Amino acid sequence: MFRKMLMLMLGLVMATFVVGCNTVSGVGKDVQSGGKAITHTADEVSDRL
Numbered sequence: 001m002f003r004k005m006l007m008l009m010l011g012l013v014m015a016t017f018v019v020g021c022n023t024v025s026g027v028g029k030d031v032q033s034g035g036k037a038i039t040h041t042a043d044e045v046s047d048r049l
Helices: 002-048
Strands: none
């Protein structure tokens, strides 16, 4: 019984980490995309001046 509970808890912890990593990765990609858009806009403004 103890071994089954331990395996269940370990599985839940691992699932949480996997989901968390995917979420952080997605946020990182969103921030990177936003940074590229800001850089592009800044370059366009700089070219106009």
